Amino acid sequence: MRDEVLADADDQPRFCVARRSDTNRGARGASLAPAVYARFWIALAQSTGVPSGRRYLEPGPPLVRVFDYRLAGENHHHRTPSYDSPIVLGPLIGVYVDRLPKKFFLIGSNVFRAVLIGIIPCAVSTDTFTVNLLYVLVLLDAVAMATFSPALTSSVPLIVPRAQFTAANALIQSTTSLGIIFGPALSGIGIALFGSQEVLCLNAVTYCVAALCLGLVRLGTLQPSAGPKRTDGSVWHRSHGGAGLRRDQTTRHPAAGCHRGVLRIRRQRPDDVVSGLCEKAVGSGAGRGGLPLVRPGSGAAAHVDSRCCGSPSGTCRTAPGSSRGRAWRARWRSGCSSGRKTSTWSVCS
């Protein structure tokens, strides 16, 4: 039982990477070493919470049983919330991990767990600690864990180049395992020296440190995957995040030489669309085409690269948006200023 408790994969430690600001994608293989060391120590410290939590609950044998089974995932009498939460909430959390900034989930889940694991056990005395309260704590902790895990794994492509995905994942798993192995030993020493509550509070501190370290991580930009390449209008694009794009209409304005197109968004919501205008100020001044674009920062479709104007004097305007919106606005402008006559819309994953 003890080994099973300590080998539980649910207690995934936090990922702490302090990257140099000057590292570039594809050229930072060696810079992972300090991140690995940092994460190892974080994992090591955080694993100290496992036996200390168990010790903390020792006055009531059922509590110990529940806590152990929560870690082992084998509680037949009390269905483990640590397993239920990822099962039930996994797909839903994945959607929001894609749509919202990943750092929000990475940092937020750590802070939440710090509050949950650290402050509440420190504030609640052992006399008033009940199984129901423990169950709620474990459930909330599992929700935080279920949020953190996909956010961490999906952040790997934003940190390392494609050739190092497996190596980075292996480092995550390795440091987790090392923390699981050595953490309890340190925890035992800490409990013997200071007491279980103090070690639990230390565990909360490590969560805070992990959140701080995650705040220093600079995630890269989205890069195309190695998956099948599809063209616009395909099923993949239509089903893409519930907001598929297709090149619905392309016309060439006779007077201005400006390509106009309409990118329609299926299942549009009012906040999914930012109107974009491509204006060609040549000749008669006509040539103004509406370009409904994907909501910036929605995560459903990252960039819309539209080069739509036929002369250097052409300008493009879009509604204000998020930083991602600013990014594709910049690309849009650069495309217009280059004077290309082609009209190209593409969804960059």
Added chain:
Amino acid sequence: MLVWTKDLYLVGLLMIVIGGGMGAFTPIAWGIVQELTPRMMVGRVLGLYSTGAMTAAISGISMFGQVTERFGESTGVAGIGATFLLTASLGGWLSWSIRNR
């Protein structure tokens, strides 16, 4: 081999090999998911992956626990080996399909 052998050293060696294989599976699977999935859908796919993994873990714990209790340890270990074999077959097929895509 675990079903038939009684040698503790061989069992230990086999357990190390099994542990190595299990440890290598997750990073490789994650890497494949990260590489093949469109970038803005990685979170969803990994969320589903976690859901599937947790469901399979609970199912496996329950099923093989009952199999072991009812039919004995050898049958349980043999069933686990068969599951590993099925996993290896699916992994080989996936690797082949990726290579010939």
